[in-house]
Amino acid sequence: MEIKFTKTTCPKEKPVDESKLGFGRIFTDHMFMMDYSAELGWHDARIVPFAPIPIHPASTVLHYGTEIFEGLKAYRTADGEIRMFRPIENIRRMNNSAERLCLPEIPEDDAMQILDAIVECEKDWVPHSEGTSLYLRPFMYGNEPHLGVHAVKEATYVVICSPVGAYYAEGINPVKIAIESEDVRAVKGGTGYAKCGGNYAASLRAGEKAEKKGFTQVLWLDGVHRKYIEEVGSMNVMFKINGEIVTPELTGSVLPGITRKSCVELLKAKGYKVSERLISIDELYEAAKNGTLEEAWGTGTAAVVSPIGWLSYKDEEFVVNGGKIGEVTQALYDELTGIQWGKLEDKNGWCHKVC
Numbered sequence: 001m002e003i004k005f006t007k008t009t010c011p012k013e014k015p016v017d018e019s020k021l022g023f024g025r026i027f028t029d030h031m032f033m034m035d036y037s038a039e040l041g042w043h044d045a046r047i048v049p050f051a052p053i054p055i056h057p058a059s060t061v062l063h064y065g066t067e068i069f070e071g072l073k074a075y076r077t078a079d080g081e082i083r084m085f086r087p088i089e090n091i092r093r094m095n096n097s098a099e100r101l102c103l104p105e106i107p108e109d110d111a112m113q114i115l116d117a118i119v120e121c122e123k124d125w126v127p128h129s130e131g132t133s134l135y136l137r138p139f140m141y142g143n144e145p146h147l148g149v150h151a152v153k154e155a156t157y158v159v160i161c162s163p164v165g166a167y168y169a170e171g172i173n174p175v176k177i178a179i180e181s182e183d184v185r186a187v188k189g190g191t192g193y194a195k196c197g198g199n200y201a202a203s204l205r206a207g208e209k210a211e212k213k214g215f216t217q218v219l220w221l222d223g224v225h226r227k228y229i230e231e232v233g234s235m236n237v238m239f240k241i242n243g244e245i246v247t248p249e250l251t252g253s254v255l256p257g258i259t260r261k262s263c264v265e266l267l268k269a270k271g272y273k274v275s276e277r278l279i280s281i282d283e284l285y286e287a288a289k290n291g292t293l294e295e296a297w298g299t300g301t302a303a304v305v306s307p308i309g310w311l312s313y314k315d316e317e318f319v320v321n322g323g324k325i326g327e328v329t330q331a332l333y334d335e336l337t338g339i340q341w342g343k344l345e346d347k348n349g350w351c352h353k354v355c
Contacts, residue, residue, distance in 0.1 A: 001045055001110045003032075003117050008049035014163075018129040021165040023302065028125040028134075032118045032159040036104045042157070045114070047121055050160065056145040066142030066152050067197045068097040071301045072258075073133040073164075074119045074354065076126045077342030083351045084136075085340050087115055089258040094138060097194035102151040103140055112352075114138075118159050119354045127163045130341070135164045135302070167234070167302035172333060174309025174323055175216035175298075177232060179281060180206045181314055184223035185230065185253075192230075192253030199255075203233050215312065217298070222253065227280045235298030235306060236260035239284065240328055242292040249276040259299040262350065263332055272328075281313060288318040295326030304340075305333040 008029045015021060027050055034045040060066045072090045076082055091111040098105045106114075115136065119126075126134040138159045142152035166172075183206040186192025186199055206218045219237060222228040229248050231237055236257040238247045245267050250256050267274050287293035288311065296308035307330075309323040320326075338344030339351065 001113055003114070004044075004046040005121070006046065006048045010049075014125060015127070018127045018132050018163075019165065021127065021132060021163055023164045023167045024135065024137075024162050026163055028122040028161040028163070030118070030121050031161070032114055032157075034114070034157045036155040036157070038153040042104065042106065042110070047118060053156075053158070055143060058145040058147050060142035060144050060146065060152060063147060064142070064149060065196070065198045066101055066103060066155075067139065068094060068101055068103060068141075069137060069139035069195055069197065070094045070097075071195075072115075072136050072138075073301060073340070074126050074136060074161075075133050075340050075342070076128055079342070081342060082119060082123055082126050082354045083340075083342070084115065084119065084354060085352075086258055086262065086350045087112065087352050089261070090138070091115075093195065093256060093258070094140070097196060098140065100191055100194040101196055103142060104152065104155055106157065111138075114157075114159060116354055118161060122161050123355055125161060125163050127165075129165075131337075132163065132165050133340075135162045136160075137162065164302075167300075167306075172305075172307070172325065174307040174320070174325055176214060176310040176312070177217050177219045177296075177298075177308050178206075178210035178213065178215040179219045179311060179313040180210075180221065181226065182206070184226070185220045185233075187223035188252040190223075190253065193250065193256060195255060200233075207233055213312075219311070221281060222251075227282065229279045229281060229284060230254050231257075232298045234302060235300035237296070237298050237308075238263065239279070239287075239293060240295035240326065241283075241287045242294070243273070245272050245274045245328070246279050247274070247276055248279060251278075257299055257301075259301055259304060259336070262336060263299050263305070265348070266332065266335060267328075284311075285313060285318075288320070293320060295329050296320045297326070297329040297332070299332075304336055305329060 144154040
């Protein structure tokens, strides 16, 4: 794939204090763009100065939500190498999302070349401090100017970059999670397994209510029975119950997280019993009451591993592991971040070197 490059004439000043990066508020000098049409396929691949994107008022994304996205990171190791963590998994998940929303898929080799190119272009934006990274946000949207409901015939693919620190203000400290009993995020047969904006828009009302009560995130129940644990708003979820690691199975309404997959593989390699199965709120509540709920944590690209210290269900709150990070949670965080930042050996070949 030929990628054209237009360099910015007004480079931005890079952050001096990397401890104040936050998440997703600062953007780099350039972005990648590429267009699709049914006649030409993907074409006009280009890296251009970061700027607002012109969009037709009748574009299908504005009226029918034809949009998908991904999230992954580029890390700077102690010896200066810049790498991504399991990017091929993000590429494959994005193509699965594209298929579900009738958006055009991108060949895997081309998608990898694009990620390499934008990271190489913005390598000076990859922060140096521990716990920081360059967050990559690929996204695709339908932009055919036609007020008719049909499969996408025109689309745009974009990758933007943002130097980031911790996703949650709590960092690696345990967070408070509210279990939602009224709203639902997704159902089997819907778009729950796809990473599309509508899933997140549907979660906002419950998230706002939870935030007003002092909770960090919402934990969703299934949309049919309203009893089986699914995922947290921005993370998959795992529990250690009486020595067993339990995580909700991928039934089609849960996002197949790449960090989730990595945790399952690491835990199995360490000899833990890991069960991907249905887990009801009743089972979780009983485990919390009788003391067999030993740990709980979320997994995701943004936060990596986030310990859960408090769970609330129908205004009844219970504490997990004394409100402290658990041994397994800490070990997973240390190992994953150690691999990502090059402090530990990458035995599984998960890291992809860019430069």
